Amino acid sequence: MSERANPFADLKIPATFATKPKADKAAEEQTVARIADDNNFTSREPAKTPKAPKRKPRIHRTGRNQQFTAKATAETVSKIYQLADARKVPLGELLRLAVEALERDDAVKQANPASE
Numbered sequence: 001m002s003e004r005a006n007p008f009a010d011l012k013i014p015a016t017f018a019t020k021p022k023a024d025k026a027a028e029e030q031t032v033a034r035i036a037d038d039n040n041f042t043s044r045e046p047a048k049t050p051k052a053p054k055r056k057p058r059i060h061r062t063g064r065n066q067q068f069t070a071k072a073t074a075e076t077v078s079k080i081y082q083l084a085d086a087r088k089v090p091l092g093e094l095l096r097l098a099v100e101a102l103e104r105d106d107a108v109k110q111a112n113p114a115s116e
Contacts, residue, residue, distance in 0.1 A: 055081065060090040
């Protein structure tokens with residue numbers, strides 16, 4: 001009983017396998033579309049919605065390495081991009097200019113409180 005049982009001892013003739021018959025060719029797309037139109041079948045494909053135009057990537061090597069994220073309306077984001085494009089500056093530079101303008105405005109208001 002020191003010998004193992006050979007699981008393949010009973011196999012004398014290898015199994016033969018038949019090839020599968022080739023499947024019938026599907027009907028041409030044009031034929032299927034014509035038949036669907038004739039029988040008023042509607043497509044199951046979802047309606048395609050127009051995508052927003054993609055902006056060109058803005059890659060500027062400025063040394064800025066801090067990210068600032070804020071939620072805004074589509075109108076505000078569009079204005080920000082228009083202002084940056086008009087000045088030909090990156091968004092970070094536009095933010096810096098806007099903060100400086102607000103600081104100057106606050107300084108003027110503090111210096112002239114009667115003008116409010």
